[in-house]
Amino acid sequence: MRAHWLVLFAVLVAVASALCVQGYLHHLSGIGDDSAPSAGSAGKVPTAVSEGGPVIDARSGALRTAGPPERTIALTFDDGPDPVWTPKILDVLKKHHVHATFFVVGSAAVENPDLLRQMVADGNEVGVHTLTHVDLGSAPAWRQQLEIQGDQQVISGLTGQTASLLRPPYSSENDAVTNSTWDSIRTAAADGYLTVLTTKDSEDWKRPGVGEIEKNLAISGAKGQVVLMHDGGGDRSQTVAALDAVLSRYEEQGYHVTTLGDALGINSMNPASIGAEASGTAFVAGIRLSDWLVTAISWALVASGIVTFLRAVLVIGFAARHRREALRLRAAGRGRRRLSIPIRPAMTEPVTVIVPAYNEAAGIEAAVRSIAASNHQVEIIVVDDGSSDGTADLVEALALPGVVVIRKENGGKPSALNAGLCAASHQLIVMVDGDTVFEPDTVRKLIQPFADPRIGAVSGNTKVANRDGILGAWQHIEYVVGFNLDRRLFDVAECMPTVPGAIGAFRRDALERVGGVSDDTLAEDTDLTMALCRDGWRVVYQDDARAWTEAPASLGALWRQRYRWCYGTLQAMWKHRGAVVQGGAAGKLGRRGLGYLLVLQVLLPLFAPVVDVFAVYGLVFLDPVRIAALWLIFLAVQLCMAAYAFRIDKESLRPLWTLPLQQFVYRQLMYLVVIQSVVTAFAGVHLRWHRMERYGSLTVPAGVKENA
Structure with a gap:
């Protein structure tokens, strides 16, 4: 008869685990308006990084940076997928017959799996933006690993592909990389990731107005650019309106707008192995189960509270x-x-x-x-x-x-x-x-x-x-x-x-x-x-x-x-x-x-x-x-x-x-x-x-x- 105490213990552990998953995914961090990267020393950041291109390859002993070729614009979006704004942005991209790179947050992707699949089906590229949108530079090593690999598992489980591009949340241009950010970039590189920064920040997260966003994205000259916009993290109505106008202007100016992988001539997404896809599928299923369990518990708590109050009355x-x-x-x-x-x-x-x-x-x-x-x-x-x-x-x-x-x-x-x-x-x-x-x-x-x-x-x-x-x-x-x-x-x-x-x-x-x-x-x-x-x-x-x-x-x-x-x-x-x-x-x-x-x-x-x-x-x-x-x-x-x-x-x-x-x-x-x-x-x-x-x-x- 003591077996039932083991069952009770297992149930409580399962519930506690589900709650911990929910707490981690939705309460320790979260998608919100971006802000300036955390201040810190940059004395250990190599000059090749601080003065180099927006794409950093530290996977081998030789550090390399790169950027899009001339008159090429790599269009990128952060913080999605969002059930309201991502579909609108995808519609604008289809209208202009262009593709973009979406750096997705794992917790948002689990909640909107069809949007993630639609991104890939439309020919767009997907990259890693961590599991919960945490600042990697201030996170301990164990959490950096969990955030990056967790997001990768979500992508593999939902799309059957792996991503090699990573953009750390709250990152901007090369000269803003601090020592702690550089450490996280090197850690990610050891797992095979290319880190992507930006050269043109729309600052749409500030919601400064459509005109100001267009001004921030104005480009002159032939140098290739990595443009940063957001499809999640808040009200992106200004982003949608500005994107339509900006793409029309780029087309008029003769710029080629594409994904980052296409701009660099690399395949950033590849079919996941059977093991990786199965692991990702199980990971996503675990998160969804925790979502369902916590929702059920929440409703049960409401019901029990009502019953308790009615009983008192x-x-x-x-x-x-x-x-x-x-x-x-x-x-x-x-x-x-x-x-x-x-x-x-x-x-x-x-x-x-x-x-x-x-x-x-x-x-x-x-x-x-x-x-x-x-x-x-x-x-x-x-x-x-x-x-x-x-x-x-x-x-x-x-x-x-x-x-x-x-x-x-x-x-x-x-x-x-x-x-x-x-x-x-x-x-x-x-x-x-x-x-x-x-x-x-x-x-x-x-x-x-x-x-x-x-x-x-x-x-x-x-x-x-x-x-x-x-x-x-x-x-x-x-x-x-x-x-x-x-x-x-x-x-x-x-x-x-x-x-x-x-x-x-x-x-x-x-x-x-x-x-x-x-x-x-x-x-x-x-x-x-x-x-x-x-x-x-x-x-x-x-x-x-x-x-x-x-x-x-x-x-x-x-x-x-x-x-x-x-x-x-x-x-x-x-x-x-x-x-x-x-x-x-x-x-x-x-x-x-x-x-x-x-x-x-x-x-x-x-x-x-x-x-x-x-x-x-x-x-x-x-x-x-x-x-x-x-x-x-x-x-x-x-x-x-x-x-x-x-x-x-x-x-x-x-x-x-x-x-x-x-x-x-x-x-x-x-x-x-x-x-x-x-x-x-x-x-x-x-x-x-x-x-x-x-x-x-x-x-x-x-x-x-x-x-x-």
Whole structure:
């Protein structure tokens, strides 16, 4: 089963790699308006370069430079292909029956592959202008290699040809070559590249006006020229207009306008080898895959953000409605007769409380004593499910009236609950875990909704007793904000999926109609609740019926507990999937409850690791201030929702200071639990019961009665 962690690691590495590709191609550099080359010393630049021709050949020991022959103009364009301006420039070239050399940027070529192919098909020449339009003179050696060879691979992959001409971005004429630029030229020459500079710069990147561009390209005399223009990097409308006029003038003056290779009498482009073309094709495919993946992630992030925001709005809205209704019913119970408040009779029937116990010696005494101290008539049945730590002996030693101990061989929690159900004397059944304590009025408050005959089960309000420490605070927040807010929503929407094992009340005849507590899943409480909903019973939430339970005190114990919960919930969802197409109460559970669980508790957690990787990507490659602002907005929504949940639960807001930290540890642990559970479920592996460690810390916190 550990193989799935390797799969997760591989997926995250793949996503991170795709994001790095995107960040490198689109955010570390980028095509923009050219500017003057970076200043620097030129003391190491040979005179043959600074005073020579625009084409530099440093491939052999003998440095040579060259330029076009007399009355020949090598027309060159940089920074394309651009989806708007390159087609217009190609049309102008066709109109005048001339060809040009296009120094293409690899990232732009990947986005516009058809334009690159059209350049070549029209008889034009293509050269290397780096992968992302980076200044080679200021780039380290590894990046120079990546930029040049990456662009070459794009050209090979898209056209099936290799290019031998290179123009460094931000380059101009020979006398502007600096030491660092010269070093990059020599490095490129070692890989077989001819470096091309310029003799006539249109300076169209400044957008000075059509007339000024024409003036910059005016030529007199017979000397051959290398003309620089741009087909990408910004608005090139002035370039297109000036090009038409300039070509007409050159034709009138008798100049021959052609590609650089044709002007020099060389074949600058040659068919790529099978290996080079395959490598280039794979390189381009990798970039396109990263583009697609990042686009998909971006849309998924938008969708998850919308879902998260809607969930916050829905949960708070339904919680407010649930609270108003609860206040109305309590007011009616106190005798406030208003026409808008229905009078509901108080439930005074005796209750059977079933406590399944397996090795609960650490907390069973506190649990049983708290239930026995209830201000409502109760029968307590403790079912010892084959304990080996003397749990049953401890309960019997208490000698409390109304407490019955049943000893049985270990058969699991469902069998213990069913044994208690068979021995129960009353029609109202309360089930409580052996690591949970009640307040004196918990039972009385818990059963009041049974005044409505449609109600088959009631969920109580589970509280974390051992909330000291940051892990306890995080679980306390989760119980109040996650579980209890959701239960209010489920109550109002009539699709309660879970009555927790820590505190739940049931009608006996409802339990008998669904066959008692099933052992089909590891989440017997969720399975039972869903079965009741599908049988037509209403399941509600009683927020003032509180139970205090022990939460895991270590990350390992927390993992085991939540792993069982999550896996069991997935089992129950699958078992009751037929509710989606049913009507009535079953349909509400299927379409509302199961849909909510699927989206919020399965799909979003599965996507969460990618969100974290994307956040790191944003901090590195995007605007870190914007990313931080988005995170703060998300955190503010979480804090507002948490503050409201704590307020209606009458809890102190002090633990909320740990909420930002929860995003960095607790959240990751929870989504890893979901991933583990989903993989286990799909693999069909039977997961054994994970019993939580007991700490013997069960008490009702001081001041609870006063604050109730």
